[in-house]
Amino acid sequence: MIQNLRTEVKKLLKDKKVNIVIGWEKGSLPLSSTPLFIQKLEDVDKLIFDETCRNNFTTYLTKDKRKLGKTYDKIGIIVKGCDSRSIVLYAVEQQIKREDVIIIGVPCNGILEKKKILQKTDGKEILESKIDSKNVNLKGRDLDITIPLKDVLCDSCLTCKYPDAPVHDIFIGKPRKEVDIKDEFKNVIDFEKKSSEERWEYIKEEYSKCIRCYACRNVCPACYCNECFVDQNDPQWIGKTPEVTDSIIFHLIRNLHVAGRCVDCGACVSACPVDLDLRIMNKKVEKEIKERFDYTAGLDINEKPAMASYCETEKQDFIMG
Amino acid sequence: MIKIKKSEFNKFIENLQKNYSVFAPVKDGKATAFKKIKSAKDINNKILNTKRSPKEIFFPQSEVLFQYTEKGMEVPKREEKPFAIWGMRNCDTKSLLMLDKVFGEAHQMPKKDMYKDPYWKKKYDNCLVFNLACNEPLSTCFCNWFDGGPFDKTGSDIFVVETDENYIFEAVSDKGKNFLNDCKITENASDKEIKKIEKLKKTAESYLSEKEDISSLFSKTKEIWEEPIWDEIAAKCVNCGACAFVCPTCHCFDVSDEGKGKKGKRIRLWDSCMFTIFTKEASGHNPRSQSTQRVRQRVMHKYNYFMDNYGEHLCTGCGRCVIICPANLDIREVIKKIIRY
Numbered sequence A: 001m002i003q004n005l006r007t008e009v010k011k012l013l014k015d016k017k018v019n020i021v022i023g024w025e026k027g028s029l030p031l032s033s034t035p036l037f038i039q040k041l042e043d044v045d046k047l048i049f050d051e052t053c054r055n056n057f058t059t060y061l062t063k064d065k066r067k068l069g070k071t072y073d074k075i076g077i078i079v080k081g082c083d084s085r086s087i088v089l090y091a092v093e094q095q096i097k098r099e100d101v102i103i104i105g106v107p108c109n110g111i112l113e114k115k116k117i118l119q120k121t122d123g124k125e126i127l128e129s130k131i132d133s134k135n136v137n138l139k140g141r142d143l144d145i146t147i148p149l150k151d152v153l154c155d156s157c158l159t160c161k162y163p164d165a166p167v168h169d170i171f172i173g174k175p176r177k178e179v180d181i182k183d184e185f186k187n188v189i190d191f192e193k194k195s196s197e198e199r200w201e202y203i204k205e206e207y208s209k210c211i212r213c214y215a216c217r218n219v220c221p222a223c224y225c226n227e228c229f230v231d232q233n234d235p236q237w238i239g240k241t242p243e244v245t246d247s248i249i250f251h252l253i254r255n256l257h258v259a260g261r262c263v264d265c266g267a268c269v270s271a272c273p274v275d276l277d278l279r280i281m282n283k284k285v286e287k288e289i290k291e292r293f294d295y296t297a298g299l300d301i302n303e304k305p306a307m308a309s310y311c312e313t314e315k316q317d318f319i320m321g
Numbered sequence B: 001m002i003k004i005k006k007s008e009f010n011k012f013i014e015n016l017q018k019n020y021s022v023f024a025p026v027k028d029g030k031a032t033a034f035k036k037i038k039s040a041k042d043i044n045n046k047i048l049n050t051k052r053s054p055k056e057i058f059f060p061q062s063e064v065l066f067q068y069t070e071k072g073m074e075v076p077k078r079e080e081k082p083f084a085i086w087g088m089r090n091c092d093t094k095s096l097l098m099l100d101k102v103f104g105e106a107h108q109m110p111k112k113d114m115y116k117d118p119y120w121k122k123k124y125d126n127c128l129v130f131n132l133a134c135n136e137p138l139s140t141c142f143c144n145w146f147d148g149g150p151f152d153k154t155g156s157d158i159f160v161v162e163t164d165e166n167y168i169f170e171a172v173s174d175k176g177k178n179f180l181n182d183c184k185i186t187e188n189a190s191d192k193e194i195k196k197i198e199k200l201k202k203t204a205e206s207y208l209s210e211k212e213d214i215s216s217l218f219s220k221t222k223e224i225w226e227e228p229i230w231d232e233i234a235a236k237c238v239n240c241g242a243c244a245f246v247c248p249t250c251h252c253f254d255v256s257d258e259g260k261g262k263k264g265k266r267i268r269l270w271d272s273c274m275f276t277i278f279t280k281e282a283s284g285h286n287p288r289s290q291s292t293q294r295v296r297q298r299v300m301h302k303y304n305y306f307m308d309n310y311g312e313h314l315c316t317g318c319g320r321c322v323i324i325c326p327a328n329l330d331i332r333e334v335i336k337k338i339i340r341y
Helices: A002-014 A041-046 A081-092 A114-118 A186-192 A196-207 A215-219 A244-257 A267-271 A279-293 B006-019 B090-103 B118-125 B174-182 B191-207 B217-223 B229-234 B242-246 B291-310 B320-324 B331-340
Strands: A020-026 A033-038 A075-079 A101-105 A128-131 A135-140 A143-148 B002-005 B021-028 B031-036 B062-069 B072-074 B083-088 B127-132 B158-162 B166-171 B253-260 B263-270
Touching: A002 A020, A002 A041, A002 A075, A002 A101, A020 A041, A033 A041, A075 A081, A081 A101, A186 A279, A196 A244, A196 A279, A215 A267, A244 A279, A267 A279, B002 B006, B006 B021, B006 B083, B006 B166, B031 B083, B090 B118, B090 B127, B090 B291, B118 B127, B127 B174, B158 B174, B166 B174, B166 B191, B217 B291, B217 B331, B229 B291, B229 B331, B242 B320, B291 B331, B320 B331
Parallel strands: A020 A075, A075 A101, B021 B083, B083 B127, B127 B158
Antiparallel strands: A020 A033, A128 A135, A135 A143, B002 B166, B021 B031, B062 B072, B062 B263, B158 B166, B253 B263
């Protein structure tokens, strides 16, 4: 697969169909990958794709005006299912022109969540890792364990219905067979069953860990505002302290702002340096959008965003009779 | 050098707690941090580099400087009891010395002592630092690049080595000497045990990656300030502030006024040069509106401006940013790239 991918990328660059290709290369730490911006043919051989290819690189298309979308006419981008859905989001929201981006899909078997792995190593440092189709083997000083992949995949990957880029120009490798996910919203349904006190306690405890570094926002493909509301200081919109009363407002507004736009790529969860559960509220909003508007973000380039369209058949139970 | 048996550790901490509030590395949910402990049992000496750095004990992420009502202004009371930090590593004790240069030392200003920060100073002067040697440094540690090391004692009051059976103490500062004289530990470490420390030190140092010669880093950063290499370095950065917030030496802050009706407070908050708003001026102009400019600023502050002002690099090689960066923008690679440019 990887050789075919490299050949295809070389071809695109040689034929001048793209000026730059974004993909992954091996990172500097075990189980890590890092963005690779390919402009020279000799860099193509650094390309990898495996279970460590965590980041959703579509953010580089839109964020901060210097970024790639403004610099290059034609960009090739290698994508997992969730990444391709982010590109659809950009096209739908007119942040990019669909024809300016060549989407290269690769078959995704799920991505490793390093945080889950670290919970299994008893604080010991991982110095070497080896991944095969079913397991990941970790080695370090006094450490040699093998863990089944399914135990340490990202939560988003475990409920992912679209591992193969639903929208793409080129697809390399064999697409995964139809995935059958029945309990996509299991975490939300379980959470909804709890009493409101229990739910509040959980949310309060989670969000009190926040250090306001905004890593979640900055890796999020849906968060591309030129000026985020937390950065508004004239007048200042919300308090800047890490107190839970301030942090929770940041997180809840962000939840609502990505309503119908979040593709559950899980980038925020992996990026959070303090391991807070950012997914539960995003998934709750996603479920709400699904139930009310029968809408899933990032699947169809011609669709109108859920929050920007109206249909008579929508649930209207908020109107008091 | 004196020692206590490992079995006496809890008792030692309990005695320490009589006169000091004790902070130590603990598990904090899934993360790790330095926290005020209730009992010696909370301490986890296996934790090497806590996820959040201990700078927050002295320089909290959010600190009320003063509060006011229509009647006047007051500075909130702070705990007066001296405090001790158990289990700091060399990269963190060194960072305290750097921060003290900014907050604690009198600057060449019109009036002597004019810009000493009273909030920092009080805590720093009131603190006893135990530096625990790192028997097994992480692969992300690069303290050796900055002349630190797993068994370096710089910045501590008391240096502690954990051996199989004992904790061996050595006074580093006068404060540390006085403490050890007063604490009634009488058992001296034997020659054999002191030799053992040498052995542990050698093993620990062998775990570190090869030392990079960074002697040209200062001049090089200045030379290449306008070169396109910065675009290459910054390309991956997503401009979050995770690196600055876990860094033991980053110390930029923002001041925010929160008022309601006739009362309010002024708060000092951590800030990061990675954020767009960091340099946004009242006019709306932002001199560092581009990501590349902000990444360059962070690198320059660490490896050039601080050296210019205070004679050392603002980095101790703790490796926290290396571990935490969501884009795996590894500062070690950045340094290498700059040196070899």
